[in-house]
Amino acid sequence: GAGVSQSPSNKxxxxxxxxxxxxxxxxxHTALYWYRQSLGQGLEFLxxxxxxxxxxxxxxxxxxxxxxxxGGSVSTLTIxxxxxxxxxxxxxxxxxxxxxxxxxxxxxxxxTVV
Amino acid sequence: ELKxxxxxxxxxxxxxxxxTIYCNYxxxSDRLYWYRQDPGKSLxxxxxxxxxxxxxxxxxxMASLDTKARLSTLHITAAVHDLSAxxxxxxxxxDKLIFGTGTRLQVFP
Numbered sequence: 001g002a003g004v005s006q007s008p009s010n011k012x013x014x015x016x017x018x019x020x021x022x023x024x025x026x027x028x029h030t031a032l033y034w035y036r037q038s039l040g041q042g043l044e045f046l047x048x049x050x051x052x053x054x055x056x057x058x059x060x061x062x063x064x065x066x067x068x069x070x071g072g073s074v075s076t077l078t079i080x081x082x083x084x085x086x087x088x089x090x091x092x093x094x095x096x097x098x099x100x101x102x103x104x105x106x107x108x109x110x111x112t113v114v
Numbered sequence: 115e116l117k118x119x120x121x122x123x124x125x126x127x128x129x130x131x132x133x134t135i136y137c138n139y140x141x142x143s144d145r146l147y148w149y150r151q152d153p154g155k156s157l158x159x160x161x162x163x164x165x166x167x168x169x170x171x172x173x174x175x176m177a178s179l180d181t182k183a184r185l186s187t188l189h190i191t192a193a194v195h196d197l198s199a200x201x202x203x204x205x206x207x208x209d210k211l212i213f214g215t216g217t218r219l220q221v222f223p
Contacts, residue, residue, distance in 0.1 A: 033210060042202065043157075043213040056209050091156060093211075103147070103211060105157040 002026075004106035006092050012112045013082055021077045021109045025094030032075050033095070033103070034067060038088045046090075049075060082113045116141045116207040120214035127193050127221055135217045137186040137203035145206040146186045148177050150199045151216075157202065161188075193221045 005024040013019050025032050034046040045059040049069040060066070064082075069075040079086055089108040096102070117140040127133050137146070145164055149157040161170045163179035163186060170177050174197065176189045186203055200218045204211040 035213075042215045043204075043211075045210050045212065048210050050209075102159065102162055104159070105149075107156045 004092055004094050004104050006090075006106035006109050008109060009107065010110045010112075012114060015084060015113055016081055018078065018080045019082055019111065021079075021090050021111070023075045023077070023092030023094075023106060025073065025075070025092070026104055027073075029094035029096055029104075030072065031095040031097060032069060033093045034075070034077050035091045035093065036088045037091060037108070043091065046077070079111075082111075084113045087111055087113045116143070116205060116212045118203060118205050118212050118214040120201075120203055120217050122217060123215060125217055125219045127190075127219070129194055129221055129223055130192050132192065133190050135188040135190075135201055135203075135219075137188070137214050139184050139186075139205045139212075141207075142181070142184070143205045143207065144181055146179050147204045147206075147211065148186070148188055149202045149204065151202065152199050160201075190219070193219075195221050195223070197221050 007022045030051055032049040035043040036046055037043050047054055047060055047067050048056040051072045052069050064080045067077045089110050091108045092106045093103045119138045121136050147162055148160040150160050151157050161177040166181040168179045174191045179186045198219055198221045200216045202216045203214045
């Protein structure tokens with residue numbers, strides 16, 4: 001596609017429920033990243049994929065968070081047993097290479113846990 | 115661990131004035147990025163700086179990189195209201211970007 005597509009754009013969920021956030025990167029981009037932006041804060045790195053592998057998942061805040069990528073394309077970020085502190089905007093980015101080749105960000109998923 | 119600091123965190127400036135946003139980072143990196151974010155929107159790429167001494171300009175914005183000082187600057191010339199947004203710098207850390215805290219810029223008449 002022309003850009004990085006994320007869905008849903010907004011998600012309201014009850015505390016304790018599981019949620020899945022989807023990212024569709026630019027076609028051909030081998031690297032994919034998930035970031036989290038809490039209200040009024042900067043961007044916090046969560047996980048990086050190169051192809052279908054995740055060489056760096058150091059930013060995942062707890063074992064409730066997981067992510068996968070299939071076919072070197074679409075990625076899903078899953079948050080289990082959501083908590084109120086999970087409320088944030090989750091941004092996905094893709095890049096041709098892991099370093100130094102420019103990153104394109106999606107419009108994000110705004111997650112609200114009530 | 116790479117840390118990226120921006121200052122100021124908040125900048126309120128009058129139209130027509132000049133100002134500079136600073137981005138310091140803690141470990142060696144040759145690649146630095148500047149992004150703009152409007153409220154409720156995603157990040158828009160402004161500049162990619164790939165080497166020491168790199169300088170790029172687009173309209174009223176100019177970015178520079180000094181890798182020896184581990185410092186990048188984003189200079190605003192003759193600010194206009196349309197530049198009001200949050201500006202982030204980000205530094206390559208092996209396999210990912212590490213972002214600064216952001217500078218919220220507000221330009222008033």
